[in-house]
Amino acid sequence: SAVISQKPSRDICQRGTSLTIQCQVDSQVTMMFWYRQQPGQSLTLIATANQGSEATYESGFVIDKFPISRPNLTFSTLTVSNMSPEDSSIYLCSVEEATGFYGYTFGSGTRLTVV
Amino acid sequence: QKEVEQNSGPLSVPEGAIASLNCTYSDRGSQSFFWYRQYSGKSPELIMSIYSNGDKEDGRFTAQLNKASQYVSLLIRDSQPSDSATYLCAVSVTGGGNKLTFGTGTQLKVEL
Numbered sequence: 001s002a003v004i005s006q007k008p009s010r011d012i013c014q015r016g017t018s019l020t021i022q023c024q025v026d027s028q029v030t031m032m033f034w035y036r037q038q039p040g041q042s043l044t045l046i047a048t049a050n051q052g053s054e055a056t057y058e059s060g061f062v063i064d065k066f067p068i069s070r071p072n073l074t075f076s077t078l079t080v081s082n083m084s085p086e087d088s089s090i091y092l093c094s095v096e097e098a099t100g101f102y103g104y105t106f107g108s109g110t111r112l113t114v115v
Numbered sequence: 116q117k118e119v120e121q122n123s124g125p126l127s128v129p130e131g132a133i134a135s136l137n138c139t140y141s142d143r144g145s146q147s148f149f150w151y152r153q154y155s156g157k158s159p160e161l162i163m164s165i166y167s168n169g170d171k172e173d174g175r176f177t178a179q180l181n182k183a184s185q186y187v188s189l190l191i192r193d194s195q196p197s198d199s200a201t202y203l204c205a206v207s208v209t210g211g212g213n214k215l216t217f218g219t220g221t222q223l224k225v226e227l
Binding site for chain 1: 147149159214216219220
């Protein structure tokens with residue numbers, strides 16, 4: 001399966017600031033996904049990022065708050081903008097794999113705490 | 116009604132027993148079904164996928180799918196303490212942009 005490097009692994013940020021999370025994959029993938037996992041909760045999809053097109057956001061998530069870049073087939077970034085304590089979560093990137101096996105692989109996650 | 120439902124648990128089983136984890140889904144267009152294991156503080160790890168009605172076995176794990184009943188389950192045989200984790204059921208809908216919808220997860224505790 002693909003190897004996904006996600007960084008930073010954790011950060012503590014001041015409210016009102018922004019944090020950019022990077023996701024690097026060791027192979028080319030068409031679709032990358034960004035999820036949020038709030039404390040004690042399951043995963044909620046933020047957006048789907050395809051190379052060469054605008055990201056598609058799920059209900060409740062907007063581009064101004066969570067801008068996403070997808071400059072090539074191996075890399076994506078998610079920015080959490082104008083942070084508040086409610087943004088404290090684990091953020092995970094994921095890729096769809098269709099070579100060798102079909103499934104979705106996750107990065108190691110970014111644990112964000114907003115103070 | 117939630118799209119993917121799981122009993123949150125905790126489900127406690129003795130070591131060596133069979134653990135049975137269940138999941139129901141609401142969208143009849145769902146085509147692909149996945150079970151992920153998530154240890155505390157770690158990211159989800161794919162352990163099983165299933166696409167057709169019936170059973171699929173992989174080692175100690177068996178996934179079962181019944182599309183008519185909109186039901187998917189995971190059986191873990193010979194449960195070990197290392198199986199203690201949260202198990203997430205995820206579903207993808209054909210034509211839904213290939214995105215996954217997750218259940219809330221079932222916490223499994225395997226006791227010595």
